[in-house]
Amino acid sequence: xxxxxxxLAIVGLAFITLGTRGFFLFPERELPMPGWLKQGLRxxxxxxxxxxxxxxxxxxxxxxxxxxxxxxxxxxLAATGYFFWRRGILGTIVTGTLVMVALRTGLGW
Amino acid sequence: xxELQRRPIWxxxxxxxGARDMVGVSLGIAAWGLVTGVAMAKSGLPMSLAVLMSxxxxxxxAQLAALPLILSGAPIWMVWAIALCVNLxxxxxxxxxxxxxAHLPRWKRMAHGYFTADLxxxxxxxxxxxxxxxxxxxxxxxxxVAVNWTSWQLPTLVGLLLxxxxxxxxxxxxxxxxxxxxxxxxxxxxxxxxxxxxVAGAAAVAAAALPLKLNVVVAIAAAVAxxxxxxxxxxxxxxPVEDNT
Numbered sequence: 126x127x128x129x130x131x132x133l134a135i136v137g138l139a140f141i142t143l144g145t146r147g148f149f150l151f152p153e154r155e156l157p158m159p160g161w162l163k164q165g166l167r168x169x170x171x172x173x174x175x176x177x178x179x180x181x182x183x184x185x186x187x188x189x190x191x192x193x194x195x196x197x198x199x200x201x202l203a204a205t206g207y208f209f210w211r212r213g214i215l216g217t218i219v220t221g222t223l224v225m226v227a228l229r230t231g232l233g234w
Numbered sequence: 235x236x237e238l239q240r241r242p243i244w245x246x247x248x249x250x251x252g253a254r255d256m257v258g259v260s261l262g263i264a265a266w267g268l269v270t271g272v273a274m275a276k277s278g279l280p281m282s283l284a285v286l287m288s289x290x291x292x293x294x295x296a297q298l299a300a301l302p303l304i305l306s307g308a309p310i311w312m313v314w315a316i317a318l319c320v321n322l323x324x325x326x327x328x329x330x331x332x333x334x335x336a337h338l339p340r341w342k343r344m345a346h347g348y349f350t351a352d353l354x355x356x357x358x359x360x361x362x363x364x365x366x367x368x369x370x371x372x373x374x375x376x377x378x379v380a381v382n383w384t385s386w387q388l389p390t391l392v393g394l395l396l397x398x399x400x401x402x403x404x405x406x407x408x409x410x411x412x413x414x415x416x417x418x419x420x421x422x423x424x425x426x427x428x429x430x431x432x433v434a435g436a437a438a439v440a441a442a443a444l445p446l447k448l449n450v451v452v453a454i455a456a457a458v459a460x461x462x463x464x465x466x467x468x469x470x471x472x473x474p475v476e477d478n479t
Contacts, residue, residue, distance in 0.1 A: 126307050131283055134304055134313045138297070139290035141314060145321035147347030149328040150335060158329065164465065165458040166329060170356055171427055172434035172457030173323040174418035176450040177295075179435030180442050181411045187442055196405060204412045205419070214416035215258040221412040222265070229405040 196228035244377075248370040252377025255357050260385035262413020263353065267386045269407030270294050271393020272400050277301050281394065288390045292348070292383070296320045299447065319446035323454060327355050333365035334358075349379045351386070356417045426464035430457040 126134065149156060182201050183190055190198075204221030208214075228234045243249060274284045279301060291297050296317040303313045328347060335343045357378055362371060393400060422428055434457035441449035 126304055126310075128280070128283070130310060131279075131304055132286070134300070134310050135283065135287045135290060137310065137314050138287070138300055138317050139292075141317045141321060142291055142293045142296065142324075143344060143348045145318065145324040146328055146350050147344045148325040149332050150343040150347045151340065153340065155332065155336065161462060163329075165462040166326060168427065168430040168458050168461035169323070169326045169330070169454050170352075170359065171418060171421045171431050172454040173326075173352070173450060174356070174414050174421070175431040175434035175457070176438035176453030178411055178414050178418060179438050180449070181408075183439060184442060189439070197408060200405075200408055200412065201415065204415055208416055208419045212420075213258065214413065214420065215261060217416035217419075218259070218262045218265075218409050218412045221415075222406055222409045225405045225408045229403065 194232075194234045196225050196232075196234040199228060199234075200225035243373050244380075246370075246373035248373040249377035249380075252357075252361075252374035252379075253381045254377075255361065256353065256378040256381040256385075259353050259357070259413045259417060260381050262409045262411075262416075263382060264385045264389040265406050265408075266294060266410025266413070267389035268393040268400065269402055269410070270298060271390040271395075272397045272402050273298060273393075274301060274390075275394045275397035277305055279305060284394050285391065288387060288394070291317075292386070293317070293321060293351075294386070295447070316446050319448055319451070322451050323352075324350070326454060327352075330355070330359070330365075334362065334367055334371055337367050346375065349383065351382055353413070353417065354378050354382055356421065360420065426461050429464050430461040433457045433460040 182197050185195075200221040203224040204217045207220040208217045271284075271288070274287070274297070275281070279287070287297055291300075299316045299320045300313045303316060327350065331347065331350060335346050338346070354375070358371075358375060361374060362368070418431060422431060434453040437456040438449045438453035441452045443449075444452065
């Protein structure tokens with residue numbers, strides 16, 4: 126890709142950000158949507174988070190991990206433990222990241 | 235107009251509250267932004283283009299998905315197609331945003347939309363669960379956006395500039411995933427939401443072989459179906475009728 130093509134690609138990507146995040150905000154009138162779908166979409170954000178997180182924890186290069194010597198598992202366990210103990214997101218992040226970095230640098234997992 | 239409404243939006247107390255509610259997760263966003271910056275720098279994309287991409291596109295996973303295609307000289311429509319698929323979840327989110335912003339003029343609605351990243355969505359919906367507009371929402375929203383935007387963009391730029399000095403092999407980029415994990419846990423309220431989350435996670439792993447990150451869309455569809463099913467089999471407790479007079 127020439128530099129100008131790359132710039133065009135990037136500007137297009139910015140419009141995709143705007144177009145997807147603003148999709149249902151753009152029309153002046155509300156698009157008709159069945160009630161059951163509206164109700165069901167309550168679960169969408171939770172589902173999106175779970176769908177992004179789960180593969181990042183248990184998969185490598187598109188395959189399920191086959192070893193328990195993976196720092197991500199213990200970082201996730203520690204973060205989960207912290208969350209249900211204290212319910213704070215900052216502490217959850219810090220706890221999990223410390224376990225992650227300790228296992229990576231200490232044991233090479 | 236009363237005194238509160240005349241003040242600039244960033245002086246409104248809800249602006250500070252929106253910012254504060256975002257600070258907890260911003261550490262995760264920052265670590266993730268840093269790693270994204272390093273990845274963009276190491277990919278070989280020229281610095282000026284990388285900065286332009288970060289500032290304009292403002293969507294980490296779409297950027298990382300589109301990068302290798304741009305660098306390999308793939309056709310431009312393919313670059314856009316993958317970003318579209320990776321961003322499909324935002325289309326679903328935008329339907330949820332509509333009742334809060336529908337009263338605004340179109341350009342303002344779109345300006346709100348552009349800045350609504352995943353974390354803004356989750357934090358805002360937790361603060362305003364009732365889909366009705368109210369005057370505190372705009373300052374709260376922009377307070378959260380200010381923190382989210384800064385804690386994403388600044389570390390991305392640092393990552394771009396200092397790519398060789400940052401030991402990403404330590405794995406601290408995982409903080410971004412942990413931020414999403416914590417947010418996910420905070421959304422688990424009843425059995426239906428637990429079931430939806432488990433179904434979504436399992437479906438995303440099972441469908442991971444799908445191209446263009448479409449597994450996320452499959453997982454959302456499966457989880458919505460599961461949630462609806464649970465709503466149907468669980469008796470709904472009648473809510474008291476509201477008096478709007």
